[in-house]
Amino acid sequence: MATAKFYENGLPDNYYVYLTTGGTGLNHGDVDTRVPNATILPSGPFQLTSKTHPYDAYENSPVHRFYQMWQQFDCSASNATKQNPSGCVGDLFPWVEVTVGAGSNGLARPAGFNDTSTKEGSTSMGFYNVQQGDAPYFKYLADHYAMSDNFHQSVMGRTGADHVMLGTGDAIWFSDSNGNPSQPQHNQLVAAGSPNAGVVDEIENPNPQYGTNNYYTEDGYGGGSFGSPSYGGGSYTNCSDSTQPGVAPITNYLSSLNKTINPGCDQNHFYLLNDYNPGCYGDGRSAYADIGNPKETVFTIPPSPLRDIGDELNEKNISWAYYGDPWSAYLANPDGNYVTPDNTYCNICNPLQ
Numbered sequence: 001m002a003t004a005k006f007y008e009n010g011l012p013d014n015y016y017v018y019l020t021t022g023g024t025g026l027n028h029g030d031v032d033t034r035v036p037n038a039t040i041l042p043s044g045p046f047q048l049t050s051k052t053h054p055y056d057a058y059e060n061s062p063v064h065r066f067y068q069m070w071q072q073f074d075c076s077a078s079n080a081t082k083q084n085p086s087g088c089v090g091d092l093f094p095w096v097e098v099t100v101g102a103g104s105n106g107l108a109r110p111a112g113f114n115d116t117s118t119k120e121g122s123t124s125m126g127f128y129n130v131q132q133g134d135a136p137y138f139k140y141l142a143d144h145y146a147m148s149d150n151f152h153q154s155v156m157g158r159t160g161a162d163h164v165m166l167g168t169g170d171a172i173w174f175s176d177s178n179g180n181p182s183q184p185q186h187n188q189l190v191a192a193g194s195p196n197a198g199v200v201d202e203i204e205n206p207n208p209q210y211g212t213n214n215y216y217t218e219d220g221y222g223g224g225s226f227g228s229p230s231y232g233g234g235s236y237t238n239c240s241d242s243t244q245p246g247v248a249p250i251t252n253y254l255s256s257l258n259k260t261i262n263p264g265c266d267q268n269h270f271y272l273l274n275d276y277n278p279g280c281y282g283d284g285r286s287a288y289a290d291i292g293n294p295k296e297t298v299f300t301i302p303p304s305p306l307r308d309i310g311d312e313l314n315e316k317n318i319s320w321a322y323y324g325d326p327w328s329a330y331l332a333n334p335d336g337n338y339v340t341p342d343n344t345y346c347n348i349c350n351p352l353q
Contacts, residue, residue, distance in 0.1 A: 007344065010325060022058045029119035032060075041122065048126035055134040062093065062124040063102050066157040066237075066273035067206040067219060067246055072096045072124075077256040087257070093124035099213050105220035106201065106232020109212055160275035160348040167351025168308045172301060173269040174202075174236055179305035181269045184236045191230065194292030198230030202299070204237045204273060205245040217245070221275050225297035233299065235274040239265035272301065278353035279303040281334040282327065295335035310352050324350050 004019040011019075024034065031038050034053035035046075049055050073088040080087035101118025110117060128134040130142075154165035164172045176182040184202035191197045205218040222232035242248045254261040265271070277300040279288045291298040313320045324330075330345035347353060 018056055022054070022056045024058060029116070035126075045125050045127055046122075047129050049128060049134050055128060059126075060120065060123040063097060063100075063118075063120060064153075064158055065103055065219065066155075066161070066235075067204065067216065068096050068100060068103065069156040070250060071100075071214065075253055077253060077258075080257065085258070087253075094122050096214070097121060097124055100215050103220040103234075104209070104216050104218070104232075105223050106218055106234065107223070109209055109215040113215075156273075158274040159346075160278075161272050163349050163351045164272065164306075165351075167310075168306055170306060171271040172304055172306050173266075173271050175302050175304055177302070179303075181266070183238075183268075184270050185233065190298045191292040195227045195294045196225045196230050196292055196296070196298050198224055198298070200230055200233040200298060202233035202236050203244075203270065204234045207245050219274075222299045225291075225299065227294035230298045235276060235299075236270040236272055238268065238270045239263055240267045240269065275348050276301045278347055278350065280353050282331050282347075282353065283334065287334075293335065308351055322350065322352055 001016050001020065004016045008016075008019060024032065026032065032053070034050075034057060035041075035048065036050050036052065048059070049057075072093045073090050074092045075086060075088035077087045079089055097120035098115040098118055101120045115121075130136075130139045154162045155171065161171065164170075174182055174184045185200050186203050187199060187201045189197065189199050200222055201218050202222070203218065204216075206214075206216045209215045209217055216234075218232065219234040220232060221235050222230060224230035224232075237247060238244050239247050239251065242251055251263050254263055277287060277297055279286065279301040280303060281287050286303055287296065288300045288302045290296050291300055310320060310322070324345060326345055330347070
């Protein structure tokens with residue numbers, strides 16, 4: 001219990017026990033034998049919980065990245081109805097999980113790739129049965145605080161892009177040192193002369209690698225950095241240019257709906273789709289100017305002129321605060337490898353950075 005309190009603070013004393021339960025004892029990617037009949041489940045949704053797999057068990061996480069999510073939803077205006085005006089049928093979640101998963105990060109598809117290589121499998125098909133007592137705390141929050149608006153996330157994509165949208169009502173785009181739209185690194189050497197130096201391509205390309213169904217050419221948020229050569233990239237796209245990889249299928253779909261949707265992409269703006277480290281440290285220093293630091297990553301957003309809710313409130317002299325636990329521990333160790341036993345602060349969750 002003392003270890004749980006060291007890693008996490010602010011919980012009621014009687015809740016820390018739940019941080020000590022739910023371990024699997026299995027290796028990552030193993031079949032979850034806690035689920036009854038795990039190897040012979042029929043096609044379709046299945047209840048994740050059971051006597052051998054309680055609701056507080058640690059579980060896998062379905063992939064959530066921009067182009068993977070668009071594939072998962074399988075949208076077509078020809079499928080649109082009054083009850084389903086989007087035309088999205090949401091029937092490709094398991095297929096995307098096993099064919100590309102969390103993505104390539106700029107690497108070639110591994111040799112011997114099969115339907116277990118991504119270690120994702122049928123995670124997306126499992127459900128919690130709250131009517132039978134699963135996840136009682138979450139049910140309490142939903143019953144007492146949720147607005148029943150079916151909101152799931154701000155944008156297709158990962159945590160960073162979602163939180164930027166939550167704090168700004170907009171998507172963040174790559175800018176130069178003067179706040180003007182610019183093109184991200186595209187097969188270019190970055191952080192030259194530092195341990196993080198490497199050739200990266202920060203523009204998404206969801207076209208499949210040769211010989212694959214959908215193992216993307218360039219996606220994710222790259223690899224290396226933190227004292228080793230950087231590679232890969234992805235996560236930015238110029239959606240105002242229909243000739244850019246992956247853009248036309250989505251913009252054509254949006255314009256084909258009965259009520260057309262304007263993608264709202266400004267000319268020559270490369271928008272962030274997934275996760276990059278924020279452009280500033282918590283004390284206001286530029287993290288982007290520090291990408292050669294062996295404790296940092298080259299996959300960092302440049303300081304941006306994008307307005308956020310804090311700017312709006314300041315101009316009206318309205319006081320406000322943003323709470324991100326554990327802020328003080330983060331300020332003492334603000335570099336990209338910020339996760340330490342006393343510091344699990346989520347910098348990509350803070351749209352104000």
